[in-house]
Amino acid sequence: MPRPHYVAAIDQGTTSSRCIVFDQAGHIISVAQREHRQIFPRPGWVEHDADEIWQAVRGVLEEAVSGAGIEDAQIAALGITNQRETTVLWERATGRPVCPAVVWQDTRTDALTRALAEHEGLFKERAGLPLATYFSGPKIRWLLDAYGLRERAERGEVLFGTMDSWLLWNLTGRHLTDVTNASRTMLMNIHTLAWDDELLAALGVPRAMLPEIRPSAEVYGHTAAGVPVAAALGDQQAALFGQTCFAPGEVKSTYGSGSFLLMNTGQEPVVSKHGLLTTVGYRIGDGPATYALEGAIAVTGSLVQWLRDNLGLISSAAEIETLARTVDDNGGCYFVPAFSGLFAPHWRADARGVIAGLTGFVNKGHIARAVLEATAWQTREVVDAMNADSGLDLTTLRADGGMTADNLLMQTLADVLAVPVIRPMVAETTALGAAYAAGLATGYWPDLDSLRANWHKAAEWRPAIDESTREREYRNWKKAVARTLGWVEQEG
Amino acid sequence: MPNCARVPGVGETIQSVERAAAILRLLASGHRQLGVAELARAMGLPKGTLHGILRTLVHVGFVEQDQATGKYRLGATLLHLGSSYLDVNELRTRSINWADALAGRSRESAWIGTLHEGHVLVIHHVFRPDDSMQTLQVGTYLPTHASALGKVLLAHDPYAEPPAPPLHPHTKRTLVEPAALEAELDRVRARGWAAEMEELTEGEVAIAAPIKDRRGIVVGAIGIRGAVERLAPGETLNMEFVSYVRDAARAITRDLAR
Numbered sequence: 001m002p003r004p005h006y007v008a009a010i011d012q013g014t015t016s017s018r019c020i021v022f023d024q025a026g027h028i029i030s031v032a033q034r035e036h037r038q039i040f041p042r043p044g045w046v047e048h049d050a051d052e053i054w055q056a057v058r059g060v061l062e063e064a065v066s067g068a069g070i071e072d073a074q075i076a077a078l079g080i081t082n083q084r085e086t087t088v089l090w091e092r093a094t095g096r097p098v099c100p101a102v103v104w105q106d107t108r109t110d111a112l113t114r115a116l117a118e119h120e121g122l123f124k125e126r127a128g129l130p131l132a133t134y135f136s137g138p139k140i141r142w143l144l145d146a147y148g149l150r151e152r153a154e155r156g157e158v159l160f161g162t163m164d165s166w167l168l169w170n171l172t173g174r175h176l177t178d179v180t181n182a183s184r185t186m187l188m189n190i191h192t193l194a195w196d197d198e199l200l201a202a203l204g205v206p207r208a209m210l211p212e213i214r215p216s217a218e219v220y221g222h223t224a225a226g227v228p229v230a231a232a233l234g235d236q237q238a239a240l241f242g243q244t245c246f247a248p249g250e251v252k253s254t255y256g257s258g259s260f261l262l263m264n265t266g267q268e269p270v271v272s273k274h275g276l277l278t279t280v281g282y283r284i285g286d287g288p289a290t291y292a293l294e295g296a297i298a299v300t301g302s303l304v305q306w307l308r309d310n311l312g313l314i315s316s317a318a319e320i321e322t323l324a325r326t327v328d329d330n331g332g333c334y335f336v337p338a339f340s341g342l343f344a345p346h347w348r349a350d351a352r353g354v355i356a357g358l359t360g361f362v363n364k365g366h367i368a369r370a371v372l373e374a375t376a377w378q379t380r381e382v383v384d385a386m387n388a389d390s391g392l393d394l395t396t397l398r399a400d401g402g403m404t405a406d407n408l409l410m411q412t413l414a415d416v417l418a419v420p421v422i423r424p425m426v427a428e429t430t431a432l433g434a435a436y437a438a439g440l441a442t443g444y445w446p447d448l449d450s451l452r453a454n455w456h457k458a459a460e461w462r463p464a465i466d467e468s469t470r471e472r473e474y475r476n477w478k479k480a481v482a483r484t485l486g487w488v489e490q491e492g
Numbered sequence: 493m494p495n496c497a498r499v500p501g502v503g504e505t506i507q508s509v510e511r512a513a514a515i516l517r518l519l520a521s522g523h524r525q526l527g528v529a530e531l532a533r534a535m536g537l538p539k540g541t542l543h544g545i546l547r548t549l550v551h552v553g554f555v556e557q558d559q560a561t562g563k564y565r566l567g568a569t570l571l572h573l574g575s576s577y578l579d580v581n582e583l584r585t586r587s588i589n590w591a592d593a594l595a596g597r598s599r600e601s602a603w604i605g606t607l608h609e610g611h612v613l614v615i616h617h618v619f620r621p622d623d624s625m626q627t628l629q630v631g632t633y634l635p636t637h638a639s640a641l642g643k644v645l646l647a648h649d650p651y652a653e654p655p656a657p658p659l660h661p662h663t664k665r666t667l668v669e670p671a672a673l674e675a676e677l678d679r680v681r682a683r684g685w686a687a688e689m690e691e692l693t694e695g696e697v698a699i700a701a702p703i704k705d706r707r708g709i710v711v712g713a714i715g716i717r718g719a720v721e722r723l724a725p726g727e728t729l730n731m732e733f734v735s736y737v738r739d740a741a742r743a744i745t746r747d748l749a750r
Contacts, residue, residue, distance in 0.1 A: 027596050028589075318582040405585040407630050425592050425621055456621035458592055459628050 005076040007444055008064060008227075009434040010057055012082040012163050013235065014103065017056040019064035020431040021075075024444070026454035028428065032063035039100065044107040047100035050088045053163070054170050072225035078171075079217075079231035079438030081238035081430050082163035084184045087139040089149065089209075092159050095169065099147045102139040107340075109138035119202045126199055128183070128190040128269060128278025130347055134296075136162060137186035137203045144205070156208035164232040165211045171229050172221025177211040178232035179289060183280040188213065190269050190278055193289060215283040216241075217437040231437035233282060235430050236260040239400060240292060241282050242433030243424060244455045246448050249392040253379060254429070255403035257302040258343075261295040261382045265390055274385035275345030284440060293389055295344040295382030299337040300375040301403050306337075307371055313364050321408045324368035331366030332357045334480035335374045342484065345385040352487040356480040375403070376412040377477040383417055397421045400429040407461075414461040416470060425456040511535070512545050516554065516566070525563035578711045578748075580606055580615045587703070587744045591618050591714065594740040598733055600718035601626070602740075604703070605634065605641035606711065607649060612642045620718065635692070637673050638662045640700035641713040643686035647677040648702055648710035666691045685738055686713075687729055690720060697723040699734055701741035706749045714741050 006029060011018045016035040023029055034056040039047040065072060085104035090097045102108070113131045116123075116138070120131050129135055140160050144150045152158040161169060162184070165177045182188040182195075187205060189196035195210055214220065217231045233241060236254060240262045243252040248266035253259060262281065269278045269291045281292035304317045314320055336342075338351035355370070383394050396419055403409055404423045414421040426432050439445040518534055519526060528546070532539045546564060549555035554570040557563070587604055595602040595618040604616035612634040619626045636642030637659050646654070659668040667673045680686040685701040692698070700715030715737055716723070723733050 025596070028593065316579065316582050316585075318585040319579050321581040322579050402585075405588045406581070407584075425596055425618070427589060427592060456596075456619070457623055458595065458618045458621075460619070460626075461628065 005074050005444065006068065006070060007077050007079065007435040007439040008061065008075050009079045009081060009431040009438070010061060010167065011235070011238075011428075011431040011434065012053065012057060012080065012167060014083045014086075014105075017053060017060050018431065019057075019060040020428060020435070021064050021068045021070070022432065022435045026426055026432060026436075026451075028426070030064050030068035032060040032067055034060050038103075042108075044110075046103040046106045048086065048103055050090065050097040050101045050166055053101075054166065057167060057170075072223075072227055075227045076444040077230040077435075077438035077442040078223065078227050079233075079434030079436075080164055080167050080229070081233050081235050081434035082167070082181070084162065084181060084234040084236070085134060085136050085139075086163055087136045087143065088161050088163065088166045089140070089143055089147075089153075090159055090161075090166070090169070092157055092175075098149060098158055099143050101163075101166075102143065104134055106139070107133045109133045109142050112138050112142055116202065122198060122202060123186055125271070126189050126191075126196050127186045128271065129186055130275075130277070132347070135184055135186045136160075137199070137205060140185075140205050140209075141203050150206070153209040154206040158209055159211070160205075160209045161211050162234075164234075168220055168229065168232060171223050174221055175211045176214045176220055176232075178216045178234075179213055179283050180216055180234045180237040180280045181232065182211075182213045184234060190280070190291075193280070193283075215285055215287075217282070217284045217441040219441055228442055229438075230441035231434050233434055233437055236262055236294065237279070237281055237292070238431070238433030238437070239429045240264065240433065241436055242426070242429035242431070243398045243400060244436075244448070244452045245281075245398065246290075246452070249390065249395075250398070251383075251386065251394055252398045252400065252429070255300055255375065255399060255401035255409075257300070257305070259297040259300040259375065259379065259401070259403075261297075261379065261386065262292045263294075263386045263390060263392075263394075265291045265293055267291065270389055272385070272389045274388050275347055276382070276385050276389055277344070282437065284437070293386055295385060297375075297378045297382065298341070298343040299339050300378065301401075302339075303335070303337040303371050303374060304403075306339075307368070313368070317402075318405065320368050320371060321406050323365055324372055324408055325365075327363070327365035327369060329366075330369040330373060331362045332359060332476075333362045333366045333370045334477055335367065335370040336477075336480045336484050337371075337374055338484040341488075342481070344382050346381075346481070346485075348485055350486055350488040351484040354480060354483050356483055357476065372406070372409045372412055373416070373473075373477075375409060376416045377474070379413060380416045380474065380477075381481075394419055399423055400427055402427075410459070410461045411464065414463045415465040416473070418463050418467075418470060420463070421461045422457050423459040425458040508545060511537070511541075512549060515542070515545060515549065515564075516570070519555065519564060519566050525558055525561065525565040527561075527563045531564070578705055580613070580712075583703070583712050584616045586747050587616060587712075587714065590740045590743045590747070591616055593743075594714065594716060594736055595619070595621055598716050598718075598736045600716040600723070600733075602714065602716055603629075603641060603698075603700075604712055604714045605639075605645065605700075606713075607636070607645045608633070610636065610655060612636055612639055612645060612713075615712070635660065635662065637668075638666045638688065638692045640686045640688040640698035640715045640717075643676060643680050643688065644700045644702050644713035644715075645710065647680040647686070662692050663690055663694050665689060685734055685741075686715075687734075689724065689727075689729075695720055697729070699723065699729070699737045701738045702745075703741050703748070704745045711748070714744065 277294040283289040341349040602618040605612040698717040
């Protein structure tokens with residue numbers, strides 16, 4: 001009898017690296033995880049040590065395979081999914097990083113991005129992205145200047161990559177990036193899927209340091225143990241793929257510290273008029289690219305953590321539901337967590353958080369309700385923007401991520417969106433998406449339909465409030481949002 | 493005068509309990525660990541007297557002895573005395589991946605319940621993975637005597653009072669005799685899992701096993717429910733399903749111990 005084969009996925013995240021081994025039904029066989037350091041040299045700065053991350057990835061890969069009780073030869077394919085935008089520069093000759101990796105949350109490029117304001121239209125049109133500290137391009141520019149690396153980069157001695165590139169370099173020895181990660185750099189033309197000279201010139205990034213842009217699923221090379229490395233996708237794109245959102249109009253929403261909604265928009269990029277990002281969803285082999293609209297919400301799960309760590313109102317994140325259920329409604333109170341400004345669809349860096357509608361009646365239970373409702377209403381704002389941009393109406397929301405364990409939140413989401421909310425059986429959709437793409441590239445799974453057949457509904461919440469209540473609450477939420485704007489006065 | 497233990501009268505106190513309390517206060521007063529000599533000095537007592545009290549406190553888990561230094565510190569049992577309650581939403585969060593895996597492997601719906609005012613409160617429900625129309629049952633109640641989850645919880649509840657008769661006959665196979673239920677609960681305790689064979693709904697069978705916290709106290713039950721033809725063809729329970737359920741319960745128990 002031939003030994004069974006499996007697919008492994010590396011999920012290189014912001015706080016940890018994990019490796020998960022899946023079987024053909026998409027069930028988890030084993031998991032290994034290692035955390036890495038978050039380095040905060042100054043307020044607003046966040047760095048990682050790329051060497052440390054590579055060591056962690058090597059470790060979890062070995063652990064997950066041995067933990068599954070199998071050998072490398074039984075791994076049919078290895079996929080990679082990664083924290084997006086985080087920027088690594090390394091030396092071609094030695095493969096050693098030449099500076100710290102600058103993490104997506106890092107805001108050191110604030111002044112630099114503001115100075116690019118004259119190019120705002122160019123970035124929106126060509127790269128599909130607003131000007132924000134979030135993306136890789138300004139981070140590269142900052143590092144080249146700060147570490148005096150420009151000349152070496154122009155000679156191709158110093159290389160740039162997002163985490164997918166860094167891992168592919170170390171695993172296969174090639175300097176590549178996948179198209180979804182490239183779509184987060186502000187350097188790639190979203191229409192041609194190639195590096196764009198005008199974007200490079202606007203940011204002052206030399207072409208010689210950039211990796212080759214490849215599809216999200218193809219055999220890039222083999223590991224030292226001979227395993228084909230066959231997929232790379234940014235984490236949110238991987239979740240879209242893991243949720244099998246293969247048809248235009250299908251939407252997934254991942255609830256972690258922040259939340260990310262992605263809508264498959266088919267084979268044409270849709271340039272948003274409502275504050276969403278245009279991004280590449282995935283590209284399988286030589287097939288056409290599938291695009292997505294993305295709504296990024298900065299603070300959702302991290303608001304629950306804030307309630308736990310900064311206010312001490314709960315002792316674990318899960319207890320937010322217990323506290324919220326001590327009351328029947330929000331008591332007239334609304335919480336807009338614009339802790340570092342508002343992301344989609346507003347993109348207002350000058351906003352700061354408010355709790356509105358306070359009266360002597362409001363207690364901590366009402367605040368807990370308002371905290372959960374904040375995630376739901378922020379989702380509603382992004383869904384409204386997606387519906388307006390795509391001309392499609394959302395019919396169901398596929399939710400994943402840690403917060404889907406919160407039943408009250410899931411019910412509230414269904415109530416405010418007025419559509420059913422569905423949780424899939426495999427909560428690890430990010431790693432699953434990378435495994436799916438790698439398995440497709442190597443023929444482990446024959447086609448998208450075989451992946452769809454693996455998707456099962458684990459739970460469904462249906463809307464249970466009436467339209468007038470929904471409209472009244474949305475109006476109140478919008479009033480609260482209006483009160484966050486213009487709080488921070490622009491320096492200089 | 494007859495030789496008998498003195499029973500303290502009203503208003504009197506027991507000296508050794510007071511001394512034990514004083515030891516606990518000393519150990520709780522700082523981050524350090526204390527040796528017998530230090531404790532003896534602090535309390536003005538002979539080491540021999542302290543040894544007996546410390547041995548008893550270690551035995552009940554209120555005090556631990558460091559293997560390397562031989563010194564004493566507060567025990568984990570004592571630290572968790574005040575926080576015995578496990579939030580049901582916390583239990584769901586910690587169980588969700590394992591409940592998904594259970595539903596995936598068994599191809600049946602998975603359920604987690606806790607005791608609430610004499611009923612089983614459903615705190616988590618995973619649909620049967622066949623994409624048929626199903627309704628989320630979180631927040632609903634099941635009868636303790638006629639469900640596998642309920643039998644597990646009754647069998648392990650330290651405050652258990654058997655449900656007051658008359659027990660409602662949900663089907664003709666429901667256990668309605670208190671003695672029959674008591675015998676069933678003994679079986680559940682002995683083998684570590686419970687089955688319910690068409691005792692709640694005709695044509696449906698359920699299996700459940702206990703979820704324990706780090707102190708070994710049962711805080712919930714996890715199980716599956718499905719058609720008798722699949723789970724118990726020919727009226728005989730397919731033991732493969734029992735092992736799936738027990739694996740899931742053990743995995744969550746391990747997780748809660750971390």
